[in-house]
Amino acid sequence: MKIAVDAMGGDYAPKEIVAGVEQARDRYPEVEFNLYGQLDQVKPLLQNEDRITLIQADEVIAMGDEPVRAIRRKKQSSIVLAAQDVRDGKADAFFSAGNTGAILAAGLLIIGRIKGIDRPGLTTVLPVLNQPNQDSFLMLDVGANADTKPFNLYQYAIMGKYYAETVMGVKNPRIGLLNNGTEADKGDLVHKAAHDALASIEDINFIGNVESRELLNGAADVVVSDGFSGNAVLKSTEGTALTMLKLIKSSIMDGGLSAKLGAAMLKSTFGKIQSQMDYSKHGGAVLIGVKAPVVKTHGSTKAPTVANTIGQIKTMLENHVVADVVTYFDEHSDEMIAAKEQLKQK
């Protein structure tokens, strides 16, 4: 298998991306890489070129570039060249830590949607805390689409089931709909309609509505959300956790000798907590519903996260999650047409 990696995306590119690719290359002997970037910068960083093909990209899509315009105009950028090679079968998956909008646009416009899927969704894996039998859950969509229809949520549920089963190894995953109350009649018009539509899918284990308050407690294995509030919940979860850790640190600093001593004695405990909160170990966010794995990580990504994400992509390829989704939507095309028609008014 061959993975197309954008060497130029992210705050620490190309250095940390190149280092992460080499870590992954040494960890996974069966994986080959295409590495796209400005080779005068990339090449000196490489220890050796085993199983790594370097491909010159004259242009770079910056973090602030308008995504769709950048994809259309910067034809020689690392993102566009990598996505084109995936589309043309020269690589099996695409990874970047760069401009999120541009990565999504490259996935949608260059690699393309799976037949029968209206809107691909962006997934992320978040930690579950304080539970003996669950250490993470999948959430989608966390921001690929701002305007979401009930039919999109219906399709996210099916794609989420495949991802949780195939990549995360969760059997018959519990699927919940992110809503503002657990009762079946809660929510706005979109979520009311989506609740009933999800309840009608025979192939999934739908457990009803879940609230954002309970996500980190393991309310579901797969949380289906509209991209607008899914994105808001993801960011408020991250923001609250980071702000609290900062508050704890500054309170200890202001707390005199006793507090500093106490913190020193708790060092390994705090280390364990931080490692449980760190969801980058689960890899990156996946654009699911396109014809090949398209995976992005935070702009602040460093080498270990790059290597973990390559491992996640390897699992996706080995377990052919994309092929399974393609087959499902192919075999259920009549059902999809009927569901879409029925949900059209909503």
Place this chain on the structure above:
Amino acid sequence: MKIAVDAMGGDYAPKEIVAGVEQARDRYPEVEFNLYGQLDQVKPLLQNEDRITLIQADEVIAMGDEPVRAIRRKKQSSIVLAAQDVRDGKADAFFSAGNTGAILAAGLLIIGRIKGIDRPGLTTVLPVLNQPNQDSFLMLDVGANADTKPFNLYQYAIMGKYYAETVMGVKNPRIGLLNNGTEADKGDLVHKAAHDALASIEDINFIGNVESRELLNGAADVVVSDGFSGNAVLKSTEGTALTMLKLIKSSIMDGGLSAKLGAAMLKSTFGKIQSQMDYSKHGGAVLIGVKAPVVKTHGSTKAPTVANTIGQIKTMLENHVVADVVTYFDEHSDEMIAAKEQLKQK
């Protein structure tokens, strides 16, 4: 001034509600109370009846009751009787820790909307951490309305400004729109239209879009949100903070002697952190846009929060926030009609 208090609402009612009212009565000599409930339960709990008028309510609206139906059918409930007295001018404000939906329904259907306001919004005050010059911010709507239109967000911004100035004492508050990116063109159709509408209001200090990740860092003084994602963000902020505190506690318990000693040395530091996170000291959630203050607190409310919330209501009444909002919408009725017309298509 007289405040109508539902003695029967909340997990610890009537005991903690009655105790909180007595604390507030002793703290605020100018405040009188009407206390509605089942008097055979309420009366034995009272130390003395100074400035407290007891009113028998034969029925109780339970936490699980369907709100609108409960308001219509349980005419002798403490919530309905209290709201009716506010409507009839026998009391100036309404407080309950009971069924949220029923409190909102009583505010809307019994006390009634201010003329010119399409949808009242539910506000809450949340803490700002790690900042020297800001200790809290106001967010609205956090769940009064699931289906929100740009015109509703436009009106929330104006009401939020009045609340922040009048009750929280923030001069010329910075008003942000909760959105999934800070750029002006971010969001779904509703938030794109709302951004432009808010930018057009001359009387407010609109600072543009804010992301949920930055709220606890003080991104704005007033965060305007649609009720669906505002509710989701509020609950994920609460949930993340609670789950992290639980994780810290259990990690310390599992961490051996050194961790337990360390925690003991950090006790006062942890106490300060918990007090900074505790936003019940700012009082309850206010339904703003109705003809009198309608305030609710968490079901888990105990006496100190009841007393703080009475203090918050007293400030609202003294600083006539409702009257100011009434005047504004009266004087700007032409502007409102024009804005509504213009935003209709969106």
